[in-house]
Amino acid sequence: MVCFASLFEDVIMxxxxxxxxxxxxxYYEDKHRAYLQCQQCDLxxxxxxxxxxAKAEKAHYDLHENxxxxxxxxxxLSRVADPVIxxxxxxxxxxxxxxxxxxxxxxxxxxxxxxxxxxxxYYYPDTEVLERTYDFITATEVIEHLYHPGRIWQQxxxxxxxxxxxxxxxxxxxxxxxxxxxxxxxDPTHVVFYSRNTFEYLAERDKLKLxxxxxxxxxxxxxx
Numbered sequence: 001m002v003c004f005a006s007l008f009e010d011v012i013m014x015x016x017x018x019x020x021x022x023x024x025x026x027y028y029e030d031k032h033r034a035y036l037q038c039q040q041c042d043l044x045x046x047x048x049x050x051x052x053x054a055k056a057e058k059a060h061y062d063l064h065e066n067x068x069x070x071x072x073x074x075x076x077l078s079r080v081a082d083p084v085i086x087x088x089x090x091x092x093x094x095x096x097x098x099x100x101x102x103x104x105x106x107x108x109x110x111x112x113x114x115x116x117x118x119x120x121x122y123y124y125p126d127t128e129v130l131e132r133t134y135d136f137i138t139a140t141e142v143i144e145h146l147y148h149p150g151r152i153w154q155q156x157x158x159x160x161x162x163x164x165x166x167x168x169x170x171x172x173x174x175x176x177x178x179x180x181x182x183x184x185x186x187d188p189t190h191v192v193f194y195s196r197n198t199f200e201y202l203a204e205r206d207k208l209k210l211x212x213x214x215x216x217x218x219x220x221x222x223x224x
Contacts, residue, residue, distance in 0.1 A: 017192065018043045018149045019201070028179055035185075035193075042197040043149075044173050051147060051191050058122050060189050066102035077105045080140055080217050084167040085112055087219070092135035093117075095159060097152075098142030099124060105138055133161045140169040144190045157206060160222050166208075168218040170194060 015022045021040035028035045033050045037043070052060070066073060088094075093115045096106040101123045106116035117129040137160050146152050156166055171184045173195040184190060199218050203210035209221040 041201045042195050044193040046191040068104040080167045080169045081108045094136040095134045097139045136165040138167045144170050166220045
């Protein structure tokens with residue numbers, strides 16, 4: 001069993017990686033990792049000293065087999081694609097952030113007449129696409145992987161136009177009892193975990209319109 005107390009003494013993270021609050025508390029630990037929780041935004045996150053390095057992280061992602069021709073995968077992605085498509089204008093321009101090695105969501109939007117750009121730190125690292133603004137941004141099964149979620153969140157707010165949408169997909173924390181049994185936390189590349197309270201905090205702080213679609217899709221609209 002990991003000794004949380006010793007980890008906390010040596011911890012590099014003395015603030016929340018999302019909202020920068022220093023009000024942190026112990027949340028949970030298992031035989032692999034210890035988890036902290038921010039008392040301000042409710043984010044649960046892995047101590048930085050227990051995260052994978054870039055080489056190990058990419059090796060894990062290289063095992064993913066995301067086939068654009070896989071009907072089941074398209075159905076999975078449609079849970080975020082369909083509600084976003086219903087809310088955007090025709091011929092909108094979007095960014096699929098963290099698209100992975102086999103971009104599929106972007107193709108689904110292009111098939112509906114929208115223009116898409118791709119960014120992924122490992123597979124599509126062209127940062128020029130981060131110098132424009134977009135009508136919408138999508139990030140499916142991405143935000144739980146971010147080592148610096150606060151920095152990326154601010155980047156998204158700058159990239160999306162006023163009136164534009166951010167469409168996210170991620171599993172959400174319910175409570176510590178459910179967390180203890182949660183397979184989602186066992187993926188070594190999953191390092192930050194959000195709850196509904198987290199998204200409500202961000203929406204209020206950043207003046208965004210918030211919608212939850214089902215259990216794992218979050219839509220946020222930039223009002224100004």
